[in-house]
Amino acid sequence: MTKNPLINAFSASAYIVLGVTIMNFVTKPLRNKPDTFFAPVIFLSFLTLSVAVMAYLFFYQPVMLFIEGKKKAAVNLFVKTVGFFAAFTAIALGLLFFGLL
Numbered sequence: 745m746t747k748n749p750l751i752n753a754f755s756a757s758a759y760i761v762l763g764v765t766i767m768n769f770v771t772k773p774l775r776n777k778p779d780t781f782f783a784p785v786i787f788l789s790f791l792t793l794s795v796a797v798m799a800y801l802f803f804y805q806p807v808m809l810f811i812e813g814k815k816k817a818a819v820n821l822f823v824k825t826v827g828f829f830a831a832f833t834a835i836a837l838g839l840l841f842f843g844l845l
Contacts, residue, residue, distance in 0.1 A: 745805050749821055753828035756801045757836075763794060802826070 745752050767790070802825055809818035839845040 745801050747805055747809075747821060749824035750828050752801050752805070752825045753832060756798060756829055757832045759794075759797055759801070763790065802829075 745755065802822065806818040806822040806825075809815075809821060836845065
């Protein structure tokens with residue numbers, strides 16, 4: 745990803761919103777039907793994809809910095825990315841709590 749923690753955290757949040765939107769859109773016509781064998785298969789596949797995407801967004805650039813010997817910059821980038829993501833999550837929870845979402 746980038747070395748900008750704000751962009752990395754925003755990308756993670758955008759991926760989550762996109763994933764939930766797609767899952768809601770795809771499953772809407774299936775709500776009154778019983779689950780089949782493929783429901784857990786799709787769930788686990790999406791979970792695996794999400795873990796890979798989040799690992800890339802949160803860890804790729806810090807690991808590259810760490811390998812280059814820039815350990816302090818690597819930790820700093822990771823902590824800032826997680827911090828921004830935590831702030832986005834807190835804002836979303838606040839909006840949800842106050843009925844704005």
